[in-house]
Structure formats: C-alpha cells, structure tokens
Amino acid sequence: MGRFHRHDDGTVHEHGEHEDHEHGHHDHDHAHDAERLGDHSGYETSGERVQVLEAIFDENDRVAEANRKDFENAGVRVVNLMSSPGAGKTTLLRETLVRLQGRSRVGIIEGDIETSLDADRLSGLGASVALVNTGDGFGGECHLDAPMIRSALPRLPLDELDVVVVENVGNLVCPAEFDVGEHAKAMVWSPTEGEEKPLKYPVMFRAAEVVVVNKIDLLPHLDVDMDLFRANLKRVNPLARVLLVSAKTGEGVDDWVDWVVGS
Amino acid sequence: MHELSLCHSIGQIVARHASDRPVTVVHLKVGALRQVVPDTLVYCWGIVNEGTVCEGSSLDVEQVPAAIECLACGATTVLEEMRMACGSCGSTSVTVTAGEELLVTSIELQEV
Numbered sequence: 001m002g003r004f005h006r007h008d009d010g011t012v013h014e015h016g017e018h019e020d021h022e023h024g025h026h027d028h029d030h031a032h033d034a035e036r037l038g039d040h041s042g043y044e045t046s047g048e049r050v051q052v053l054e055a056i057f058d059e060n061d062r063v064a065e066a067n068r069k070d071f072e073n074a075g076v077r078v079v080n081l082m083s084s085p086g087a088g089k090t091t092l093l094r095e096t097l098v099r100l101q102g103r104s105r106v107g108i109i110e111g112d113i114e115t116s117l118d119a120d121r122l123s124g125l126g127a128s129v130a131l132v133n134t135g136d137g138f139g140g141e142c143h144l145d146a147p148m149i150r151s152a153l154p155r156l157p158l159d160e161l162d163v164v165v166v167e168n169v170g171n172l173v174c175p176a177e178f179d180v181g182e183h184a185k186a187m188v189w190s191p192t193e194g195e196e197k198p199l200k201y202p203v204m205f206r207a208a209e210v211v212v213v214n215k216i217d218l219l220p221h222l223d224v225d226m227d228l229f230r231a232n233l234k235r236v237n238p239l240a241r242v243l244l245v246s247a248k249t250g251e252g253v254d255d256w257v258d259w260v261v262g263s
Numbered sequence: 264m265h266e267l268s269l270c271h272s273i274g275q276i277v278a279r280h281a282s283d284r285p286v287t288v289v290h291l292k293v294g295a296l297r298q299v300v301p302d303t304l305v306y307c308w309g310i311v312n313e314g315t316v317c318e319g320s321s322l323d324v325e326q327v328p329a330a331i332e333c334l335a336c337g338a339t340t341v342l343e344e345m346r347m348a349c350g351s352c353g354s355t356s357v358t359v360t361a362g363e364e365l366l367v368t369s370i371e372l373q374e375v
Contacts, residue, residue, distance in 0.1 A: 238355035
C-alpha cells in the first residue's frame with residue numbers, strides 16, 4: 001500500500017503508489033523536487049495542492065480544554081490514571097476511596113471496553129462513579145479521549161467534588177496520546193510486567209508525572225531488578241516521581257493518596 | 264493501536280478542506296515520539312475513506328525524528344534511541360523540540 005524511504009536528513013516517509021495516475025512515482029532527485037514542488041514528496045502533481053497544516057488531535061484538544069475549564073470552574077483537581085491491564089489500578093483506587101472517605105469528595109470516571117465490573121468494585125465507598133464504555137466508539141476501544149470524558153461530565157456532580165480520578169482503559173500505548181483535560185497523568189506499573197517497559201512504551205512513561213510501583217509485597221518473590229527499572233524510567237522520564245505501593249498491604253498508599261488530592 | 268480513530272480524524276480534516284473534490288494524496292507529518300505505526304495508518308486509511316472524497320487516495324507520511332534541546336548547554340540532540348539526555352553534556356534537563364508532530368500538512372485534489 002505504500003513504501004517508506006529514508007532521506008539524507010534522517011526523515012523517513014512513505015510514498016503511496018499511484019496505480020491509476022498517468023504520472024507514476026519515479027526515481028527522483030529530492031533537492032530538485034523540493035525546488036519544483038515546494039516539498040520533497042516526489043510527486044508530480046497535475047491537480048491542485050491545498051495547504052492544510054492542521055493537527056490531527058485539534059478536535060480532541062479543543063474538547064480537552066473545555067473539560068479543563070469546567071474542572072477549574074468547579075474547583076476540581078483531575079488525575080488521569082493509566083496502566084497496562086492487571087497492574088492494579090482498580091484495587092489502588094478502591095484503597096484510595098477508603099482513605100478519602102470523610103476527607104475529600106471524589107468522582108471517578110471509569111473507562112472500560114465492556115462491562116461495569118470495575119465500576120461495581122468502586123461503588124459503596126462514597127464516590128460518584130460515571131462509567132464510560134468505550135466499546136461503541138469508532139476505533140475508540142483502546143483509550144479514553146476528551147469527548148468521551150465530556151459525555152460523562154453530566155453524570156458527575158462536579159460542583160460538589162474536590163477531585164476526579166479518570167481510570168483509563170488498561171493499555172500502555174493509546175491512553176498516553178490523548179489529553180482529556182486532566183491536570184496530571186499518573187500510571188501504575190507492577191513489577192511482574194518487566195523492567196524494560198519504560199523503554200518499550202516511552203510515550204506512556206514520559207507522560208506520567210507519577211509512576212506508582214504497585215504490588216511491592218511481591219518483590220521478595222520476584223527476580224525484578226528495581227535499579228534497572230529506575231534507570232530505564234530515568235532514560236525516558238528523568239523527572240518522574242516514583243511511589244512504592246502495595247494496594248494489598250496498604251504500604252505507601254497514603255503517599256499516593258496525598259498526591260491524588262494535591263497535598 | 265488507535266490508528267483507526269486517527270484516520271477518522273484525518274478524514275474529517277481533509278473533507279473540510281477538499282470542498283467536495285476528490286482527493287488524490289494526503290500529506291502527513293508524524294513525529295517519532297508519537298506511537299503511530301505508519302503501515303497500520305495506511306492500512307486503516309483504505310478502510311475508513313470508502314465512499315468519501317478520500318476514497319482511493321494515498322497517504323504520504325513524512326516521519327520526523329525526535330530532537331531535544333539541552334537547557335544546560337544549549338546543544339540539540341537528534342534522538343536515535345529513547346534517551347532523554349543531552350548528547351553533548353549528558354544533562355537530563357532537556358526539552359523536546361521535534362518528534363511530537365501529528366498533522367495534516369497538505370492535500371492534493373483531482374483536477375476538475
């Protein structure tokens with residue numbers, strides 16, 4: 001469907017094949033093309049070229065800004081919590097809600113591809129929970145985007161809340177790309193996932209202000225090199241704050257809770 | 264992994280600029296710090312634009328390497344691998360100057 005090639009300046013790009021054009025792709029001199037066409041795409045164009053220069057995330061980012069404004073008007077701090085599936089986001093959130101009962105008023109926006117299982121686990125702890133099933137979205141099954149968060153807002157009493165936690169879809173790739181209007185991103189990594197994860201998923205680890213290392217109660221039983229994990233994390237995100245936590249034993253959860261509420 | 268929804272957004276942007284004329288080529292800039300797989304993007308493009316002005320058009324993806332600027336010594340480093348440290352002095356106090364692009368730069372329209 002197309003091919004990529006590398007230019008001398010290090011850029012790589014793809015040339016689609018013009019099967020149905022009378023002027024096919026040909027071996028070309030890029031410098032020459034650049035002069036003639038004003039770019040280096042290598043096409044001879046007979047039609048009209050229209051400059052666009054629009055960011056593909058413009059629409060998402062516009063809605064994210066609207067969300068952020070609503071959050072700020074309501075005086076709510078919003079945290080976007082991300083991780084791979086099974087890292088322990090929901091268990092950590094449960095423990096968070098237990099500790100915040102009577103201290104802060106919490107809202108949860110729960111992203112899940114199908115089912116309300118996670119939302120059910122968080123009910124009964126005094127928080128307002130709005131579920132967003134992403135299964136119906138157009139290719140949106142892998143992340144929460146700003147319009148999805150916007151659609152959940154009418155189901156949360158924003159004016160009565162202090163903090164909202166967005167529990168994103170379990171996925172280390174897509175959620176990191178989408179601004180939903182949050183004030184800070186955090187992620188959960190559990191030691192069974194492997195020390196190399198920051199290098200394999202740099203966008204996610206780079207986006208996070210806080211990296212919660214969950215399930216530290218398992219460390220004595222695993223051959224995980226935590227120094228290596230920290231070194232890998234530092235390579236992609238030198239400023240990330242690491243919090244060592246066990247949502248199961250409760251160790252470190254208080255520090256996490258303090259960060260969530262912004263104190 | 265979200266290339267399908269990206270293609271949907273690209274299609275909306277292109278449609279706004281195409282004024283109902285058939286589109287032959289869509290030129291994109293994709294930074295290396297975006298986790299977009301160009302091959303997947305091209306594949307998804309063929310799926311989402313059926314029955315639109317973009318049907319049959321090709322995507323021309325220009326990949327932009329990631330670059331950082333050192334806040335300590337001012338040097339610019341083009342990243343061959345993901346390491347947020349200055350290639351000149353080693354400082355990790357850096358700011359990203361390229362590689363986060365994700366935009367439609369231009370489109371080519373069929374002659375009318």
